[in-house]
Amino acid sequence: MxxxxxxxxxxxxxxxxxxxxxxxxxxxxxxxxxxxxxxxxxxxxxxxxxxxxxxxxxxxxxxxxxxxxxxxxxxxxxxxxxxxxxxxxxxxxxxxxxxxxxxxxxxGTNFSCPGPEQSVFLVAGGVGIAPLRFFIERNPDADCTLFFGARDSSELAVLDDELFENINLKLTTEDGSAGVKGLVTALLAEEMEKSDSAIVLTCGPAPMMKAVAELAAMCDFRCEVSMETYMCCGIGACMGCVVPAAGDASGYLHACTDGPVMDSTMIDWSRIK
Amino acid sequence: MAETDLKVKLRDDVILKNPVLVCSGTFGYGREFSDFMDPGKLGGIFTKAITPEPRAGNPPPRTIETPAGMLNAIGLENVGLDVFVKEKLPYLATLDTAVFINVAGSSEDDYITVVDRLSVEDAVDGFEINISCPNVKSGGIAFGTHPEPAAQLIAALRNITDKLIITKLSPNVTEITDIARAVCDAGTDVLSLVNTFRGMAIDAVAQSPVLGNVVGGLSGPAIKALALYNVYQVSLSVAVPVIGMGGISNGIDAVEFMLAGADAVSIGTANFIHPDAALRVLGEIVEYCESKRIIAIGEIVGKAHRK
CATH class of the missing domain: 2.40.30.10 (Translation factors)
Structure with missing residues (x-):
């Protein structure tokens, strides 16, 4: 619709x-x-x-x-x-x-290109690092900070990648086996307080992205999220992969064609568990 | 040898160039697949269901994979009649294929509104009347589970359109042939069957239904044997052409439906697996016909019937 x-x-x-x-x-x-x-x-x-x-x-x-x-x-x-x-x-x-x-x-959709000298906060939860890795590959000169939240240290091998060598990395694990113990959003909140402006790009579990979107809204930072849902056709035909739309109590967006990357303000986060 | 004549006559004025269509709800409004195949090569397209007003559809999750199949509870999400005419129909009009509008609604008036408006459109070859959506209380299934209301609706639509009427039957009934006969008496030109079978999935970890709508419609290879039997039974009990569907994923599946009595077949869930699935099926039907030295595709229709 x-x-x-x-x-x-x-x-x-x-x-x-x-x-x-x-x-x-x-x-x-x-x-x-x-x-x-x-x-x-x-x-x-x-x-x-x-x-x-x-x-x-x-x-x-x-x-x-x-x-x-x-x-x-x-x-x-x-x-x-x-x-x-x-x-x-x-x-x-x-x-x-x-x-x-x-x-x-x-x-589907792509992340925005950063403006010149625009800081980029990349917030990845687990395997959600995938599209953010591609963003770094395509924007090698961007001023990126990567916030990576893993379950434990066994998930860090993905960072052993020359693409991440010059990236400012902020690491958390849920069990404290590497980096800071806790959730990645806590580190993000600290950095956002210190920053005047940045664009926030995130991919990971829905509760994490919801928290990231809320932080970004509080700080008035632009935020783009990569949504994941059950998906069938992937090309906008089956209407299966819906995400609740903001501003329309019963309306939906489609993760495959309106997304997967959407501006976080397009989404009604109150209807996402 | 000469190539097999693939044409299928649904009515004197509606002839499909080949027997392969694509099912409503699995092919969008056609354009979605145009990067992967030429939809104009199909025998016909059943559009996503159209209702008079736009519909937002059911809460998610709307789909879940099941053994050799999938459940969906989309809830008739669609752009509504006006947007369909302005934004979707012009593309369909460019295609060299038959275009059938799947029509759904909550009331007889809803069906009449859509059929009446689209009957004047040259790009529309006919209507598939959806009296069998299992996912919306007011989505037409109320008409589809008993012969009388089904016949009444089809008679009302017959009164207002000369275009082809295809009635899509639900398998979620006690005796599908009773409903088939009733809608034929009421003036349907063609039957299409089957719509999905009602089913559900439960998340054992969350201890709750997976689908937001609790119940959904099962499709895919899992339902092929069930659909095939429905087609066999119905085609034996009516004289109108039958379009068979339900779990067809290759040319041999399609041939089986035709042997069971389907004049044409429609590809659904397989479109999600390979975006060019319907044309692959068509190619495999042609191979079968050549190997069997079939001159006209109609030769195999109902050939498996034991009367």
Whole structure:
């Protein structure tokens, strides 16, 4: 119902559906794998925030493709970070190099480009670091601070990446096994108090993003969130992946076409658990 | 050998160029798929359901995957009649394929409003009357579970339009053939079946229903055998053409539905798995026909019937 209201929507990107192969698949701590997938058309068209849908099996169970934010590009390949949560992600993380995979993308909206000398606060919860990594790749000169909230130190291997070498990193773990013990939003609140202005880009669990959006609103900082929902078609046809819209008590946005990246003020956070 | 004649006659003035359509609610308004395939190559398109006013739909979660299938409870979210005419129909009008408007509503007047307005549009080849949405109390299912109200609605629509009327039947009834016969007597030109089967998913960790709407409609390969039997039964009991749907994901599935009595088939959930699924199915139907030396696709329709 609420179409084309997101100024971030990259309507120019041609979408592609490819049958291709895995170039690299590496475990990177915790329950995550970093996959490189050969997809030159998608890599060329993708912007930070966009996602792909992936299927790496031929049968009917699991059935639907699985959505992943693009974590970056590497030549003709796309990088995705996959956390093992169910049958589909276990199959994908177990793929051998050279294995076949179907991939559709780039789908959805992108994060805004930062203005010159604009500070950028990137707030990642766990595997939500994926699209923010792509943002850093595409904005190498941006003044970025990365707030990374992990469950424990086993999830830090993802930071072992030259892309993060020159980034100001603020680290928290829930169990205190690395960085500051607690939630990433506590560190963010401290930094926001010290800062005059910054754009906040975030991806992670919904309660974290809700807290980040509230902090940003209090400080009057622009905030963009990457929303995750159950998703079927990924291209705006099925109307399944809805996010409650602000200013319309019963209205919805669609994570696949209005998002996944949305300005945080577009969302009615009171209806998100 | 000569290529198989794939044309399907639904009525003297409505002839599909091939027997593969796409199901309402799985193909948006057509344009969404245009990066991946040419929707003009399809036999026809069933649009997302249209109601007179825009509808916001049900609270999330609206979908969940289940074994070899999925549940949805979208709740007829759609842009409404006016926006459909202004923003969606012009694209559909450019396609060299049959366009059938799926019509839903809470009252007879809702259906009449949509059918009346769109009957004047050249781009519209007909209507699929949705009396079978399982996800909205006032979404038409009230008309679809008993022969009399179903027949009354179809008769009222028959009075106001000369365009093709396709009635979409619900499988969530005791005797689907009673409803099929009643809507045929009332003037429907074609039947399409089946809509989704009512089902639910429960989150064992949260100890609560997964879907915001609690109940949803089951689709995908999980329902294929159920849908096939409904098509078989209904096609034996009516004389009008039947469009079969329910878990079709490849050409052989489609051929099975035609052998069971479907004149044409429609692809639903498979569109979410491969955005060009419907054209893949069409290609596989053609391969089957060539291997069996079939001259006209109609030859296989109902061939599996044991009377």
């Amino acid at each position: 609420t179409e084309s209201i997101n100024p971030l929507y990259n309507t120019e990107a041609m979408k592609h559906s490819l049958r291709t192969t895995i170039v690299d698949n590496t475990a990177c701590g915790g329950q995550w794998n970093r996959l490189e997938i050969e997809a030159p058309e998608i890599a060329a068209a993708a912007g930070p925030g966009a996602f792909v849908q992936v299927r790496a099996w031929t049968g009917i169970s699991p059935l639907l493709r699985r959505p992943f934010s693009i974590a970056g590009t590497c030549g003709d390949s796309l990088i995705i970070l996959v956390k093992k949560v169910g049958t589909g992600t276990r199959i994908i993380t177990a793929l051998d190099v050279g294995a076949e995979i179907e991939i559709t993308g780039p789908l």
